[in-house]
Every structure is written in C-alpha cells, then in structure tokens.
Amino acid sequence: MAPVADRTVPELVAAARGGELRATARLLTFVERGGDLAEQVAEATHRHVGNAHVIGLTGPPGSGKSTLTAVWTIQLAEEGRRPAVLAVDPSSPLTGGAILGDRVRMAAATAAGVFIRSMATRGHAGGLALAVPGMVRVLDIAGFDPVIVETVGVGQVEVDVTAATDTAVVVVTPGMGDAVQANKAGLLEVADLFAVNKSDRPDAVDVRRDLELMLDLSKLTGHGRPDAVARPTIVSTVATTGRGVAELADAVDSHLAALLNAGLLEARREVRRRAEVRSHLEHLVLAASAAAVEAAFGAAADAAETADEPPGVTARRLAERLLTNPGS
Amino acid sequence: MADATPVRVVLAKLGLDGHDRGLKVVARMLRDGGMEVIYLGLRQTTSSIIDAVEQEDADVVGISMLNAGHLTLGPLMVDALADAGLDVPVVIGGIVPDEDLPTLAAAGVAGVLGPGSPAADVVACVRAAVAGRGR
Numbered sequence: 024m025a026p027v028a029d030r031t032v033p034e035l036v037a038a039a040r041g042g043e044l045r046a047t048a049r050l051l052t053f054v055e056r057g058g059d060l061a062e063q064v065a066e067a068t069h070r071h072v073g074n075a076h077v078i079g080l081t082g083p084p085g086s087g088k089s090t091l092t093a094v095w096t097i098q099l100a101e102e103g104r105r106p107a108v109l110a111v112d113p114s115s116p117l118t119g120g121a122i123l124g125d126r127v128r129m130a131a132a133t134a135a136g137v138f139i140r141s142m143a144t145r146g147h148a149g150g151l152a153l154a155v156p157g158m159v160r161v162l163d164i165a166g167f168d169p170v171i172v173e174t175v176g177v178g179q180v181e182v183d184v185t186a187a188t189d190t191a192v193v194v195v196t197p198g199m200g201d202a203v204q205a206n207k208a209g210l211l212e213v214a215d216l217f218a219v220n221k222s223d224r225p226d227a228v229d230v231r232r233d234l235e236l237m238l239d240l241s242k243l244t245g246h247g248r249p250d251a252v253a254r255p256t257i258v259s260t261v262a263t264t265g266r267g268v269a270e271l272a273d274a275v276d277s278h279l280a281a282l283l284n285a286g287l288l289e290a291r292r293e294v295r296r297r298a299e300v301r302s303h304l305e306h307l308v309l310a311a312s313a314a315a316v317e318a319a320f321g322a323a324a325d326a327a328e329t330a331d332e333p334p335g336v337t338a339r340r341l342a343e344r345l346l347t348n349p350g351s
Numbered sequence: 352m353a354d355a356t357p358v359r360v361v362l363a364k365l366g367l368d369g370h371d372r373g374l375k376v377v378a379r380m381l382r383d384g385g386m387e388v389i390y391l392g393l394r395q396t397t398s399s400i401i402d403a404v405e406q407e408d409a410d411v412v413g414i415s416m417l418n419a420g421h422l423t424l425g426p427l428m429v430d431a432l433a434d435a436g437l438d439v440p441v442v443i444g445g446i447v448p449d450e451d452l453p454t455l456a457a458a459g460v461a462g463v464l465g466p467g468s469p470a471a472d473v474v475a476c477v478r479a480a481v482a483g484r485g486r
C-alpha cells in the first residue's frame with residue numbers, strides 16, 4: 024500500500040470507502056485546507072454521501088460536551104455502530120494557533136475505536152462553514168455513522184454549523200445562566216434537543232424550568248426552526264457517570280426517525296445544500312471584491328478615476344465589472 | 352483559503368508521570384507560535400499516540416517524559432511510528448544529558464528540548480523537525 028502522500032484524491036477516496044483510516048484522515052486535511060484539492064475531494068465524494076446521521080452538539084465551554092460525546096460514542100460502538108466525532112475549537116485570533124484539547128476527555132472513546140478528528144476554526148470568516156460540511160462528507164463516505172460535530176456555542180458561525188446538521192443538540196448546565204445565554208446566542212432556535220448536563224448538581228431543576236419557559240415563549244413568538252418536527256426534548260445527563268446518556272442517544276435516534284416519518288430529512292438536507300452553496304459563493308465574492316478594490320486603487324489610471332468619484336459610485340462601477348466580467 | 356496551513360502537533364506525556372504543568376506550558380508556547388496543538392495530556396501509550404497521529408493527520412509528535420525515560424521511551428516512540436508506517440518526526444522534552452543526544456539522534460529522534468527551554472527554541476525545534484521531513 025503506497026503512503027497516503029503518493030496517492031491521488033480518487034485513490035484516497037476509494038481507500039477511505041474501504042475503511043482505511045489514514046486515507047480518511049488525509050482527505051480531511053485536504054478539505055480543511057481548502058483550495059484545489061478540497062474541490063477534488065468534493066467532486067469525488069458528493070455522490071456517495073447521505074448514509075450518516077449528522078449530529079451537531081454545541082454548548083458553552085466546559086459544559087461537558089466532550090465527556091458526554093465520549094460516553095455516548097462508546098455506547099454506540101458497543102452497539103456495533105461506527106461513530107465519528109469532529110471536534111471544533113477556536114483558533115487564537117492573534118497567532119492563528121490553537122490548543123485542541125477535546126481528545127483528553129475522549130481517550131476511552133479512542134480506545135473503543137471511535138474516530139475523532141480535532142479541528143481549529145482557523146480564523147477566516149466563514150471558513151468553518153466551508154470546511155465542516157466537506158469534512159462531514161468525508162466521514163460519511165468513509166462509513167461513519169453517526170457523525171457528531173462538537174462546537175463551542177459562542178458565535179454565529181458555530182450556531183450556523185450546528186444548525187447545518189440533521190439533529191442539533193444543545194448542552195446547557197446548571198448555575199451559569201446557560202439557558203439564558205443559549206437563548207441570546209440564538210441556540211434555542213436551532214436546537215432539536217437539549218441535554219441538561221451536570222444534572223448531579225442541585226440547581227439542575229432550575230435550568231430545566233428555564234428551558235421549558237423559554238420554549239413556551241418561543242412558541243408564542245413564533246421562533247424556533249421552521250422544519251422542527253416537535254417541541255425539543257430535554258434530557259438530563261451526568262456525563263461523568265453516564266447517567267441519562269442512553270436516553271439522550273434514544274432521543275437523538277427518535278429525532279431522526281421523526282424527521283424521516285415527516286418526510287423532512289431530505290428537506291432539511293436541501294436547505295443545508297443551499298446554505299453551503301451560499302457560503303461558497305460568499306467566499307468567492309468576498310475574495311473577488313477584495314481584489315477588485317485593490318486594483319481600483321492600484322494601477323495609476325484606475326486610481327485617478329477612483330479618486331475622482333464617491334466611494335459608493337466606485338463600488339457600483341466595480342460591481343458591474345465583476346458581474347459582467349468575472350475574473351477581471 | 353490563502354492562509355499558510357498551521358503545523359499540527361500531537362502533544363502527549365508518555366508514561367506514568369503525575370502532572371502535566373510542563374506539558375501545558377509547552378502547548379501554550381506552540382499555540383502562540385501559530386501551531387495547532389492536539390493535546391492528549393497525561394498517561395499516554397505509544398498506541399494511543401499513534402491513534403491520534405493517524406486520525407489527526409499530524410505533522411509531528413511532541414512527547415514529554417520524566418524520570419530519565421528518554422533513552423528508552425524516545426526510541427520506542429520513533430520505532431512504534433515507523434512500524435505503523437507513519438512518517439512523522441518525534442520531538443522529546445525532558446531532562447536529557449548532553450552525552451545522550453547523539454544516541455537519540457541516531458535512534459531517529461528529530462529534536463530534544465530541555466526543561467525551561469524558551470518559547471522561541473521550542474517553536475523553532477518543532478518547526479525544524481517538520482521541515483526535516485516535509486510532505
């Protein structure tokens with residue numbers, strides 16, 4: 024078997040579909056980096072996807088997402104399923120580096136054969152929204168099911184990533200105003216399910232009540248997912264002992280079943296494809312507009328014209344040129 | 352995405368040592384040097400490290416150890432990676448007497464960092480290990 028570095032993308036895709044972890048890992052690297060190779064991977068994978076239940080798991084840092092994921096995926100592996108985890112953590116905006124620590128809590132899952140991939144947000148606006156769906160596709164064609172995407176629920180991008188799944192699970196914990204924070208962050212609107220983790224703490228009942236209350240309110244105001252199949256289930260868990268994790272797993276499976284029953288799974292995936300096309304388009308447009316602005320101020324002739332007109336007019340002129348003449 | 356891809360380091364403590372203060376300091380140095388640190392923490396084995404390297408498609412492994420284990424554990428890690436067919440350099444951190452450096456180099460250890468190495472040296476050492484291998 025040739026080393027992964029010497030193989031073409033189609034060869035790697037064939038190997039990944041045959042269960043070779045190293046090929047899968049290298050394809051993930053290509054997609055994460057973006058560019059030509061990422062496009063080749065997308066070409067070679069997009070026709071084979073659709074077998075994995077894609078689950079988003081988000082919540083504040085330290086709420087127990089990784090601990091929960093470890094227990095959950097070990098149970099799944101024991102049932103004969105092949106779960107994979109994509110664990111996303113923020114990059115430092117200053118240095119571009121990151122400490123990806125999710126594996127610390129998932130050591131037992133690794134030992135149980137669960138495939139775990141850590142990824143950093145890498146700073147670029149919208150980059151995550153481009154990379155994550157492509158990486159999920161790689162895990163899907165490699166035969167993993169379910170694919171759990173763990174993100175830290177703090178920003179819009181993470182909320183979007185969580186929403187771009189079949190089932191979105193939001194983790195909240197007692198005592199930190201998590202439910203209220205989740206509401207503010209827009210997480211309540213994307214959640215299909217809540218896990219109230221750290222339910223070994225006495226004030227866990229309060230979070231549950233807060234959540235119920237907010238769900239009542241959101242029903243009144245017409246918020247929530249338009250493609251929701253039911254009012255979100257709330258499951259109490261203690262990730263450190265495993266209590267409630269089987270119930271969480273059941274609730275997640277039931278959610279998928281309900282989507283299928285209601286004929287909403289395909290609809291949800293269609294919405295996702297649209298969002299993904301839009302992310303790619305926005306990325307292209309952003310790059311093109313940055314280049315156009317540079318050019319407008321760069322060459323002497325253009326710069327003279329630019330200096331002579333209001334910024335809005337320059338923008339319109341550039342937009343017309345970009346739209347009629349892509350690549351100029 | 353035009354940004355240069357950050358180096359991905361799997362960082363772990365090999366063996367049974369009790370605390371990870373030093374390892375966390377190194378993790379922060381590498382992060383501040385622009386690298387992505389896949390942090391495994393304490394009590395790792397060559398096999399748990401290999402699982403992580405494989406799944407994470409890491410560029411380099413950093414292992415730390417105490418108790419003068421470097422002469423056995425360093426080469427053990429290098430050989431385990433080679434046996435697994437993973438061409439990934441190994442940098443070790445720990446108290447290593449100068450006279451052991453040639454032995455470790457001969458065993459394929461790509462870099463050695465003593466305790467209290469400044470951040471710039473740590474980052475440079477890991478970078479050099481990655482550059483030595485290439486992709």
Ligand SMILES: Nc1nc2c(ncn2[C@@H]2O[C@H](COP(=O)(O)OP(=O)(O)O)[C@@H](O)[C@H]2O)c(=O)[nH]1
Nearest residue numbers: 084085086087088089090128220221261262263
């Ligand atoms: N008391 C208690 N602690 C928990 C529970 N779940 C996780 N923890 C602890 O919370 C901390 C953060 O857990 P982690 O899984 O890393 O959280 P993440 O940042 O959301 O992935 C760790 O120290 C866990 O041991 C729980 O149900 N109860």
Ligand SMILES: [Mg+2]
Nearest residue numbers: 088089125173
């Ligand atoms: Mg985590």
